[in-house]
Amino acid sequence: MTPTPPRTVSANITLSLDGFAAGPGGDMSWLxxxxxxxxxxxxxxxxxxxVDTVLLGRTNYEGFHGFWPAVADDPAADPRSRDFSRWFDAVDKVVLSRTLTEATWANARVARDLEATVKELRETAGGTIAVFSSISLIRALLAADLLDELRITRVPAVLGAGVPFxxxxxPGSTxxxxxxxxxxxxxVVTTLVKETS
Incomplete structure (x- = not known):
């Protein structure tokens, strides 16, 4: 039997020209x-x-769960947002948290150990494993050398302060x-893939 190739771990983030993921006070109006x-x-x-598995930190999970499920049936929402809402509800979600005890959103579960969880997911059959804008998770994946792809949208704005990415x-990487x-x-949207030695 042919072994299953490791699944790709991909992260998506939007940054200002000076490398901030959010402005002062969490301001996102610039993007x-x-x-x-x-x-x-x-x-x-x-x-x-x-993508068929999404990794979320507790803060992102709570924010997404508080907003997206209601969008699917909102007649005022645009069709693309309604589609994303339905997709997000159906996709497998893994919430990495040391404090959350359960995840009540459909197809969601809580995990404690990021590295062990990602290594296990990579060896199972499936599509891409993704991170949506979670700075702490993306940094942790970079530090553990577990990120294969990084999709950065660079917005032409200089914020000067805020949440640096x-x-x-x-560790260094190419x-x-x-x-x-x-x-x-x-x-500019740049999709980067990790060079392997």
């Missing part, structure tokens, strides 16, 4: 124009359609640009 752009939204939909102490897409808002 709305790009996120709503048709070309950007279409590219994001193409990426997540290949890059942090001291991450990446190859697999895809580059320019968005009409001036943002």
């Amino acid at each position: 709305i124009r790009t996120a709503l752009d048709e070309q950007c939204a279409s590219g994001f939909a193409g990426w997540y359609r290949g 890059w942090a001291d102490g991450l 990446w190859t640009v697999a895809q580059l897409q320019t968005i009409p808002t001036g943002a």
